[in-house]
Amino acid sequence: MGVIKGQNLRITVGGKFVAFATSCTVHVSQNLEESSTKDSTNAAAEQTPTGISWDMSCDALYSVDTDATGVNGFQALDLVLGMSRVQVEFEQTAGAKNRVPVTGAVKYSGYAYVNDISVTAGNRANTTYTIQLTGDGELSKNS
Amino acid sequence: MSLQTDIIFVKALRANADLMKQLPAGDVYNTSIPLPDEELDNAPLPYVIVSFDGMQNDVETKDDPFEGESDTVTISIEVAARTRQELGELIEAVRKQIHEFFADYDIEAEDYELIPFDYQLSAGPVNYESLIPGYWQVLTYQCDTNA
Numbered sequence: 525m526g527v528i529k530g531q532n533l534r535i536t537v538g539g540k541f542v543a544f545a546t547s548c549t550v551h552v553s554q555n556l557e558e559s560s561t562k563d564s565t566n567a568a569a570e571q572t573p574t575g576i577s578w579d580m581s582c583d584a585l586y587s588v589d590t591d592a593t594g595v596n597g598f599q600a601l602d603l604v605l606g607m608s609r610v611q612v613e614f615e616q617t618a619g620a621k622n623r624v625p626v627t628g629a630v631k632y633s634g635y636a637y638v639n640d641i642s643v644t645a646g647n648r649a650n651t652t653y654t655i656q657l658t659g660d661g662e663l664s665k666n667s
Numbered sequence: 668m669s670l671q672t673d674i675i676f677v678k679a680l681r682a683n684a685d686l687m688k689q690l691p692a693g694d695v696y697n698t699s700i701p702l703p704d705e706e707l708d709n710a711p712l713p714y715v716i717v718s719f720d721g722m723q724n725d726v727e728t729k730d731d732p733f734e735g736e737s738d739t740v741t742i743s744i745e746v747a748a749r750t751r752q753e754l755g756e757l758i759e760a761v762r763k764q765i766h767e768f769f770a771d772y773d774i775e776a777e778d779y780e781l782i783p784f785d786y787q788l789s790a791g792p793v794n795y796e797s798l799i800p801g802y803w804q805v806l807t808y809q810c811d812t813n814a
Contacts, residue, residue, distance in 0.1 A: 531732035544736065545729040585728060585736055594730070621730045648785035648811070650726060650737060 532626075534617045535582050537603065537638065537657065538610040541623050543594030544585035546652070550614050550632070552578040552663065578659040580612060580636065586643055586651035593623050600655050603638040612636045612657050634663040669738035669812045673698060673719040675781040676742050676808070679768035680715065686760050690714060712801045713748040713757055720807075740783070740810045747803035754793065754802040761806065762788070783810035 534541055535548045542548070556571040564570050586597035595603075603610065615631035618624055625631070640656035677697045680686060687693060691711040698719060720743050724735035744761055748754035772782050791805040 529732070531727075531729045534729055541729075543730060546727070548729075585726070622732065623730070 528616060531622050532617055534615065534622060535580055535657070536611075536613045536615070537595050537600070537655075538608075538612075540593055540595045541617075541621075542582045542584050542600070542655070543589065543591065543596050544587050546583050546585065548580065548582040548614075550578070550580050552576065576663070578634070578663045580614060580657040580659075581654060582657075583652060583654050586645070586653045593621075597643065597651070597653050600638070600653065601641055601643070604641045604655070608638050609635055609660060610638060610657075612659075628667060630665060630667045632663050632665055635660050669722050669724075669740045670719070671781055672722075672740040672783065672810055672812055673717050673742050675778065676717050676744065676765065678778075679765050680717070680761065682768055683760070683764045686757075686764060689757065689760075710747075712799070713746070713753060715747075715757070715761065716745040718743045718745070725811075736813070737784075738812050740812055742808045742810060744806040744808070745803060746806070747799075747801055749801050751793070751802050754804060758790070758804060758806065765808070780813055783808075783812050785811040 530547065533548065534545065535550075536542075553576070554573055555575045555577055557574045559570045559572040560568070561570070584597070584600075588598060589596055590599075611633065612635070613631055613633040615633075616626040616629035618626055636657040636659045638655060639658050641653055643651065643653040645651040674697075677695055680695050690713060692714060695715040695717055696710075697717040720741040722738045722740040724738045726736045727733070728736055746754060746757050746761060748757055769782050769786075772779060787809045789807045789809075791807070793802055793804045795802050
């Protein structure tokens with residue numbers, strides 16, 4: 525069965541993987557404007573596409589560890605404070621730390637603002653955070 | 668790191684000189700100073716045995732979906748004593764020592780990562796062995812540690 529495991533789909537932010545990620549989400553939405561008229565048969569609603577909007581989010585453990593291919597919690601926080609617009613990619617990975625892009629696999633990339641971070645530090649529990657990446661421009665398909 | 672969690676328990680108990688003086692062996696038994704099973708019946712009371720009883724990893728991430736970022740480690744501490752009262756006092760001394768040692772541990776210490784960031788404590792029943800004779804009880808610590 526060709527189902528891809530979650531650990532093999534990852535998000536990169538500014539060319540680096542979100543380190544210690546536990547989950548990620550890619551959300552693409554077609555914006556619609558209602559265009560129903562008196563001519564619409566049986567009062568059925570009609571829609572007209574007006575554009576595409578997209579965003580990504582990622583949940584991860586909040587780590588201070590630094591490495592060449594990963595973004596840690598503090599660095600993610602700095603990206604939000606810096607009002608950063610960065611290149612982001614959603615791609616299939618494998619190999620060491622699941623950070624080696626799969627050759628020939630489809631990936632989606634674009635530019636996004638790292639516009640939100642939420643850090644949760646529960647008593648006697650791993651500190652976690654969620655970052656929100658809101659797409660600015662086209663999310664293009666590459667391979 | 669989690670495979671060394673029992674070591675930090677031994678270190679915690681050894682840090683209490685008064686507790687060590689109460690033990691005829693002058694030390695707690697553990698994986699470094701094992702007490703052979705055949706000698707268990709002849710070991711002078713009271714004694715304390717710290718054992719590593721296994722682990723289970725947890726919190727997988729995309730960086731490593733097979734080994735977790737933290738572990739749950741089970742450590743058991745068997746306490747044996749001559750009388751019911753002595754057992755009760757030793758059990759309380761062990762509990763208090765473990766709690767205070769972990770709570771006050773220097774965050775800058777080299778082996779700070781061995782300190783569990785949380786644990787749940789449970790205790791088995793008080794048992795009596797007429798052949799020795801003596802009482803014994805086992806404290807079980809379910810420790811959450813960083814792998």
